[in-house]
Amino acid sequence: MTVAKLFYVRSQARRILGSKSHAFKEHFSTSAxxxxxxxxxxxxxxxxxxxxxxxxxxxxxxxxxxxxxxxxxxxxxxxxxxxxxxxxxxxxxxxxxxxxxxxxxxxxxxxxxxxxxxxxxxxxxxxxxxxxxxxxxxxxxxxxxxxxxxxxxxxxxxxxxxxxxxxxxxxxxxxxxxxxxxxxxxxxxxxxxxxxxxxxxxxxxxxxxxxxxxxxxxxxxxxxxxxxxxxxxxxxxxxxxxxxxxxxxxxxxxxxxxxxxxxxxxxxxxxxxxxxxxxxxxxxxxxxxxxxxxxxxxxxxxxxxxxxxxxxxxxxxxxxVENYALNNNDLNEEGEPKKVLLNPARDGSNPFVSLAFKLEAGRFGQLTYLRCYQGMLKKGDTIFNVRTNKRVRVPRLVRLHADQMEDVDEVVAGDIFAVFGVDCASGDSFVTEPKLNLTMESIHVPDTVVSMAIAPKNSKDRDHFSKGIARFTKEDPTFQFSFDTDNKETIVSGMGELHLEIYAQRLEREYNCPVTLGKPKVSFRETLVSPCTFDYLHKKQSGGSGQFARVIGVIEPLPPHMNTQLIFKDETSGPNVPKQFIPGVKRGFMKMSEKGLLSGHKLSGLCLRLKDGAHHIVDSSELAFFLAVQGAIKQVFEEGVWQVLEPIMSVEVAVPEEFQGAIIGQLNRRHGIITGMDGNAEWVTVSAEVPLNEMFGFVSELRSSTQGKGEYSMEYSRYSPALPEVQEKLIQDFQEAQGTSPAQKKKKN
Incomplete structure (x- = not known):
């Protein structure tokens, strides 16, 4: 049977089967x-x-x-x-x-x-x-x-x-x-x-x-x-x-x-x-x-x-196209891997190098999409994951046509293909000769902007829930999962309400696990308004080996265009803080940045400059400096001036011209700033910057006010200081959750 006839048979079967399961279609459409x-x-x-x-x-x-x-x-x-x-x-x-x-x-x-x-x-x-x-x-x-x-x-x-x-x-x-x-x-x-x-x-x-x-x-x-x-x-x-x-x-x-x-x-x-x-x-x-x-x-x-x-x-x-890999065996003066130009010749004379760019669960296990940049891979060959150094035999190679597959015996440079049964993460590099130690440059993953509480409707479905969440977080790096110990809630984070809603529906359809989503939570950030110095001594000596570490330095805010970053700089000189303890200081800074003490959100837009310190020849350790810098940041929280940052979204609303005034009014009520308008005789596109916290429920308001004709889109733009009333509300909610609000303290007394 020719390939053309084969695809005709597939299309007919697909139309007849219509609503049959994805797994059945995938199995039916596989050919050799x-x-x-x-x-x-x-x-x-x-x-x-x-x-x-x-x-x-x-x-x-x-x-x-x-x-x-x-x-x-x-x-x-x-x-x-x-x-x-x-x-x-x-x-x-x-x-x-x-x-x-x-x-x-x-x-x-x-x-x-x-x-x-x-x-x-x-x-x-x-x-x-x-x-x-x-x-x-x-x-x-x-x-x-x-x-x-x-x-x-x-x-x-x-x-x-x-x-x-x-x-x-x-x-x-x-x-x-x-x-x-x-x-x-x-x-x-x-x-x-x-x-x-x-x-x-x-x-x-x-x-x-x-x-x-x-x-x-x-x-x-x-x-x-x-x-x-x-x-x-x-x-x-x-x-x-x-x-x-x-x-x-x-x-x-x-x-x-x-x-x-x-x-x-x-x-x-x-x-x-x-x-x-x-x-x-x-x-x-x-x-x-x-x-x-x-x-x-x-x-x-x-x-x-x-x-x-x-x-x-x-x-x-x-x-x-020139494609480069990073040679981990050959470092430059700054300690970074040197770039190596890959050869895309399809004669199989060069060692195999590929990048896994997408993961998907299939009927026969995890389906990994790869792009071959160099060399040749044959069915039955052994490949190595450069990140984990694990080896795996490739039992099956397929080329893809949407949800249909076609088995092939080999792939060469320039091909996009998929393999089954390879445990890896998105962005991993694979080679057939591990001595090369070549990795492809990673994929940029944007930060999540919306979080929601999620829980299965039936407690009996927890196993299905865990399997589904584990699979989705592995497939999609922008879909993240965590557990809030303070509120005893399971939290999922993503790029928007629709993103999380789709995964909730997929849990119900693919894992038979209906879930409930809580009110969306915005990923606020905390940062300093002005630089603040610290000098903190961590000392715990009560017989036996103790802990001793002193850190001196400054924490300062980064410029607005860098307010999503965290930077650590070691500016120490001399023997006061031995270099083997510096990683402990950096780890302590990153650990404390996971949850701020102002409103419970992550810290960002900060640079910690370690200038000096002190150590004890016996009692100092990496752990001691890890704890010392955490104490220093708590000290800065008490002495410094902090503010909450919120994500600002670039919003575009397209509406018929007669609804232009109503839409501008809606955006203004949501504390939006109109940045531009463009249109023709019938339709107008209004561009604005609006805090994400104000955008929830906008879609229903837009539809009702434009007779269902309006549509909008938004994307993350930047982080910006939150309005004073928003910041006060976040701080108050955090203090009540912690039991540290003034009213709760008064009640206890």
Missing amino acids: VKSTEHVDLKRIRNIGISAHIDSGKTTLTERILFYTGKISEMHEVKGKDLVGATMDSMELERQRGITIQSAATYTMWKDHNINIIDTPGHVDFTVEVERALRVLDGAILVLCSVGGVQSQTLTVNRQMKRYNVPCLAFINKLDRMGANPDRVINQLRAKLGHNAAALHLPIGLESNMKGIIDVVERKAVYFEGNCGEEIRIDEIPKDMKTLAEDRRQELIEHVSNADEILGEMFLEEKTPSTSDIKAAIRRTCLSRSFTPILLGTALKNKGVQPLLDAVLDYLPCPSD
């Missing part, structure tokens, strides 16, 4: 392929599709899979036909119409192997985007032609910049009312700072969207047939020829500003050929100095095939 073709490295693309929520990422991926022959029919994201999009394999995703987990797939287009990761758009699942971009070579930034550059677009753009990922921009939804691609292009330049220009012109907008003009090739492209699969090339309409030439010249100017070769041709007034322009676009796209913009509407099946061509023409193959 004896070997993989070693596709030339130049014919491989590893890309991600990222954007603000509801920009059309999953719909675009569905069209890509259809046009490349990976699936035989297309389905809608919301699952109105009871099937749902291929990449949204989780039942919750189909019900809500949003992507919750990133999903990997692979397909072929014009003899090129394209590995695709479809990522969530909601800020609550931002770590899925983070780890996908960490292992990808290129990306497609999808923008809504009506919404334009929105809050999560800014976040995705920062993530691409962090990992130096080249990208194409695709302006989607040109069929929507109010579509304005020119406005979005200007926003891309102004808000995101991209040197960008369009490769396409739309032939009509909104309901009159008929096709696109390729300004590079100087041709009109029409998408015909029931699903837009038939492409008709024609001449540019006469009334658009002048505009097309103007846009072509604008494109050449933007690329010339970033490319020396085309720039020289431009200055010498030479006319560049189509191949000259394409080569220059590729060079500048790879160096992230120019962003090509393509247009289309995925839902109406227009513009997807030219986008696929652009992926092949302009985005990098694995050999175009």
Whole structure:
């Protein structure tokens, strides 16, 4: 049976089975392929599709899979036909119409192997985007032609910049009312700072969207047939020829500003050929100095095939990207591992190096997603986890297509694949030769911003509850679990209310364990207002070996842009504090920072500078200095001036124009600061900075005041001092929980 027939049978079985369990589908859809073709490295693309929520990422991926022959029919994201999009394999995703987990797939287009990761758009699942971009070579930034550059677009753009990922921009939804691609292009330049220009012109907008003009090739492209699969090339309409030439010249100017070769041709007034322009676009796209913009509407099946061509023409193959590993056996002068350039050759001559970027529980155990950066791995080989130094045999290698799998015998550099039965954490590196001791640079994990109390409804479900929580915290580093000994509550922390709500629903669906979530708790922080010195002596000598340690120094607040950090500086000189006791001082500082004495929240934005101290030749130890610095911080709490910091969120609210005043009033009542407004004739987008503590319940208020038409998104911006009344309330609540409030003390007396 051919692979195409095999996938057709799978799609039919999937539609028939519909609501059967995920495990059954996973088992049914697994097939065995004896070997993989070693596709030339130049014919491989590893890309991600990222954007603000509801920009059309999953719909675009569905069209890509259809046009490349990976699936035989297309389905809608919301699952109105009871099937749902291929990449949204989780039942919750189909019900809500949003992507919750990133999903990997692979397909072929014009003899090129394209590995695709479809990522969530909601800020609550931002770590899925983070780890996908960490292992990808290129990306497609999808923008809504009506919404334009929105809050999560800014976040995705920062993530691409962090990992130096080249990208194409695709302006989607040109069929929507109010579509304005020119406005979005200007926003891309102004808000995101991209040197960008369009490769396409739309032939009509909104309901009159008929096709696109390729300004590079100087041709009109029409998408015909029931699903837009038939492409008709024609001449540019006469009334658009002048505009097309103007846009072509604008494109050449933007690329010339970033490319020396085309720039020289431009200055010498030479006319560049189509191949000259394409080569220059590729060079500048790879160096992230120019962003090509393509247009289309995925839902109406227009513009997807030219986008696929652009992926092949302009985005990098694995050999175009320099990937480095850290050599733990070779340290520089500062004691940090030196970087080693990895070789992506697919001949298997180099030692195997890979990075585990995502974990998922499967029917056959833990499913670990990996990206191979160097060498070759065969089924049955033994790999080593560099972090734990554990060895494990790989019994099975699979390539993924959403929730379906395909067994392979070997993988080589540039491949994205998965293995079963490997116990590891997200971000671990694997090698076949442990003597190399190479590790890949880790994945950035943002701090959690919301905490809620959680408990199973039935005490009998505690075992299922523990298993589910253990699995979810392992899979998702932004979902954290702790136990509050003071309030005797189990606390889960995440990136937002939706994030925690989704995991509560998954506990009920996947582990048959209904849970109750308590009122959300915001992750406040405590910091000093001004520097405060300390001189603390810890002395415990009552026969036998005692404890003696003295610490002298200062704790000072960090600048506002660093107020989420904790820094320890050893500024001691001489023998007063022996160097072997310094780690004890640092550990004591970090331990005390876990829970402040003002409101019970973590300390942040502080720098502890240890200047001097004293030790005893017999009674001093690392433990003594550990306890001494804790006593010093308690002393600073009594003598210093402290304040509470709260997370401030960047909020974007999109509403019809008639509701603009009502929304501004709501944001002002929630102590928000309006930072900008943007809009067209019908819709207005209001940007504001609002304390997270004030945002709970905003969604229901927004819907009721806008007749259900308004929508909003928010993302973490920074920590800022809390309002005096908020700080007083937090301190009062903490004192009452501790039994140390003035009223309670008076009652005791």
